[in-house]
Amino acid sequence: MPSDRRVRIKTLVLVLAMVVCANVGDLLLKRGMTQIGAVALTAQGIGLAFRLTITNASIWLAIFFLIGFMVSYMTVLSWADYSFVMPAGAFGYAVLTFLAVIFLHESVSPRRWFGVALICVGVVLVGQTKPRTTEAPSEAVVRCESS
Amino acid sequence: MRIIIGLAVLILGSTGGEIAITHGMKSVGEPARLRPRAVLQFLGRAVRNGWFWTGVPLMALSFYALLVLLSWAPISLVIPASALSYVVGTFGAKFILREDVSTARWAGVILVCIGVALVAAG
Numbered sequence: 160m161p162s163d164r165r166v167r168i169k170t171l172v173l174v175l176a177m178v179v180c181a182n183v184g185d186l187l188l189k190r191g192m193t194q195i196g197a198v199a200l201t202a203q204g205i206g207l208a209f210r211l212t213i214t215n216a217s218i219w220l221a222i223f224f225l226i227g228f229m230v231s232y233m234t235v236l237s238w239a240d241y242s243f244v245m246p247a248g249a250f251g252y253a254v255l256t257f258l259a260v261i262f263l264h265e266s267v268s269p270r271r272w273f274g275v276a277l278i279c280v281g282v283v284l285v286g287q288t289k290p291r292t293t294e295a296p297s298e299a300v301v302r303c304e305s306s
Numbered sequence: 307m308r309i310i311i312g313l314a315v316l317i318l319g320s321t322g323g324e325i326a327i328t329h330g331m332k333s334v335g336e337p338a339r340l341r342p343r344a345v346l347q348f349l350g351r352a353v354r355n356g357w358f359w360t361g362v363p364l365m366a367l368s369f370y371a372l373l374v375l376l377s378w379a380p381i382s383l384v385i386p387a388s389a390l391s392y393v394v395g396t397f398g399a400k401f402i403l404r405e406d407v408s409t410a411r412w413a414g415v416i417l418v419c420i421g422v423a424l425v426a427a428g
Binding site: 237242243246252271274279282283 | 327332340348349398400405408411416419420
């Protein structure tokens with residue numbers, strides 16, 4: 160497979176992983192904190208919230224997905240441009256809006272729909288450009304150089 | 307004035323942190339394969355990189371600035387204004403990381419920036 164095509168595919172796969180992990184993580188965090196309820200801002204209230212948080216399955220699952228986001232983010236930046244990954248990741252805002260409409264039946268203002276449309280066009284424009292414009296050393300190259 | 311300074315800390319902290327992490331990851335080098343073992347080895351090298359530990363406190367500073375700003379200004383101003391970080395980050399990518407930002411990429415970044423501001427404004 161040509162190198163450019165390979166880089167583009169693995170970049171898009173990891174950006175997609177970033178978007179999915181960040182959104183699922185945030186939704187699970189929201190669910191977990193809703194289950195715990197409003198936290199009282201007293202020493203006793205914060206202590207209780209801490210105990211409830213570390214025993215809540217949704218919170219742990221959220222942390223797992225947010226670690227997944229961070230790992231995907233660090234990995235993709237080891238070869239792809241920051242100016243490619245950063246705007247491409249904004250696709251998550253569009254995904255979240257669609258999820259809110261489909262699953263939560265939220266009403267979305269025309270202004271927000273216009274914003275989603277601009278994000279989609281922007282992400283497609285960025286997606287057309289080369290994901291890597293600087294030389295990123297691969298692990299194999301680093302090994303050769305260090306030996 | 308303090309809101310403008312707060313926004314500057316928020317935006318420069320997050321983009322500065324991300325640029326430092328990007329620089330660190332580039333110097334670490336990509337994993338040889340996208341397999342769990344190779345990625346874990348890559349993460350092991352990444353957390354021993356100084357640029358990674360420069361980026362993390364900058365991002366923490368940005369998060370703190372966000373919390374402070376939310377106590378000073380309405381969320382409907384703070385979150386859309388933080389979308390400016392897409393443009394600032396692209397300048398950083400061009401002039402600090404020496405990435406080749408084409409016209410198409412600039413156009414995309416500006417559309418994303420306006421789009422995120424509109425979505426965040428609700």
